[in-house]
Structures are given as C-alpha cells and as structure tokens.
Amino acid sequence: MNKQPKLQLKNVTKTFGTKVVLDCLNLSVETGSILSIVGPSGVGKTTLLRTILGLEKVDRGQFFLDGIAFTPQDHSQNNVGIVFQDYRLFPNLSVMDNLILAPVRVQKKSSIQAQQEAQNLLDLLQISEQAQQYPFQLSGGQKQRVAIARSLILRPKILCYDEPTSALDSQNRQQVANLLQQFQKLSMTQLVVTHDLDFARQVSDQMFELRSEQ
Structure with a gap:
C-alpha cells in the first residue's frame, strides 16, 4: 500500500x-x-x-x-510554518517574548503555557541561555534557531x-x-x-x- x-x-x-x-x-x-x-x-x-x-x-x-x-x-x-531568510525577529522583544507572542495573541494560550512550550523548544535547540537576550545580541546561527523555534511553537504540519x-x-x-x-x-x-x-x-x-x- x-x-x-x-x-x-x-x-x-x-x-x-x-x-x-x-x-x-x-x-x-x-x-x-x-x-x-x-x-x-x-x-x-x-x-x-x-x-x-x-x-x-x-x-x-x-x-x-x-x-x-x-x-x-x-x-x-x-x-504550514516558515523560517524566513532574514529571520524577521522583533528587535524590541527578547527571545522568549518573540516566541510566545503568536501563541498568546493568536492561539489564545496562557502566558505560562506558552513560556513552558517555548522553554522546551529552546532546550531542544540548545539556546536556552539566550532566552532573555535580544536579537542584536545573537549570532547568525542563534537567530536562525530562534526563528525555527518561533515557527515550531505554532505546531505546523x-x-x-x-x-x-x-x-x-x-x-x-x-x-x-x-x-x-x-x-x-x-x-x-x-x-x-x-x-x-x-x-x-x-x-x-x-x-x-x-x-x-x-
């Protein structure tokens, strides 16, 4: 089959x-x-x-x-989720806030739930130490991982x-x-x-x- x-x-x-x-x-x-x-x-x-x-x-x-x-x-x-070439992270938000913005505002999840899911992804992608940093403080590879995490947190197919x-x-x-x-x-x-x-x-x-x- x-x-x-x-x-x-x-x-x-x-x-x-x-x-x-x-x-x-x-x-x-x-x-x-x-x-x-x-x-x-x-x-x-x-x-x-x-x-x-x-x-x-x-x-x-x-x-x-x-x-x-x-x-x-x-x-x-x-x-479908997307990781854009230029990452498109919000420069005025920390890594954690970049990740939880859409789950809280669009999917109406609680902030606590969204932060837990975000932390799990940061752990998976090995960037948990950058959770409270801002995009300008990150390397290109770290920005890429944050962009991936931001897409994954919405659980695209x-x-x-x-x-x-x-x-x-x-x-x-x-x-x-x-x-x-x-x-x-x-x-x-x-x-x-x-x-x-x-x-x-x-x-x-x-x-x-x-x-x-x-």
Whole structure:
C-alpha cells in the first residue's frame, strides 16, 4: 500500500501580468521527508514557496494535505510554518517574548503555557541561555534557531525554510543541517528553498528542480 503524500500540488499555475512563473506545476512531498526546491535565480522558487504559504494566490491549481484539499490562504489550521531568510525577529522583544507572542495573541494560550512550550523548544535547540537576550545580541546561527523555534511553537504540519544557509558560515551551516535531520526523526515534513546544492544533497530525501519552462 502506497504511503499518502503529506503535501501535493496539482496543476498549480501562477502568472504576474503576462509572465508565467509556474505553469501547471505538480509536486508531491512524502510524510516526514525533507524536500529541497532548487533551480537558478528568477525561476520561481520563492514564488512557489509563497503560494504554499498562502502569501501569493495562484491562478489555477489545487493543494492537498494528507489527501484533503486545503486553501493556503486559510491560516486557521496552521498547516504550514516558515523560517524566513532574514529571520524577521522583533528587535524590541527578547527571545522568549518573540516566541510566545503568536501563541498568546493568536492561539489564545496562557502566558505560562506558552513560556513552558517555548522553554522546551529552546532546550531542544540548545539556546536556552539566550532566552532573555535580544536579537542584536545573537549570532547568525542563534537567530536562525530562534526563528525555527518561533515557527515550531505554532505546531505546523509542514515547516518551510527560505534559503536557510545563505548568511551562515560553514559551522552554522552544518548545525542547520543537523537540526533538519533531527526534526525529521520527529516526523516533521520539511521544505527547503535553496541555491546551495551541496546543502540540498546533504539533507534531502527528495529534490525538486524548478526550471523556467515548468
């Protein structure tokens, strides 16, 4: 019996004016796998990611999660989380406050519950000592981990990364690879948009090459 893919895109088409960026694109991501979306600059990798996140509305096509159709713009079920390339941490908030902001305000959790869940993630990611620090006090690798924790605390079904190694040195790059593989052991399905082919080959179960004619 074939395993049901976690995420499927069927005949997804996206245009900007007269330019066709995604043309009847089909994509399938297995449950608990790491899929890297690769290809040259300007081919539509980030656009594809933004359609999955619901930040761009497609012209045509369908999205399925565990075989059930869903609308990416409907964020009520928190299907997909994202770690942005520039992290997008709030500079005026501590690490802990960055993490608990959405659970408290959006998911209406108590501050005590949110802080406990945040602390568990900080422990998992080995940055618990930075809980009361501010983003400007963190290294690039530490900011990356905080951004990951901020996405994970919302318990998304799929976690996406936009160029996760672009601003990191080789040591932090390897740490990110280790984290992705660690989350995979927890059955987290992950999508990675990257120009870094060596990184993609190292971490991925699947690679999807986006070409201009797709």
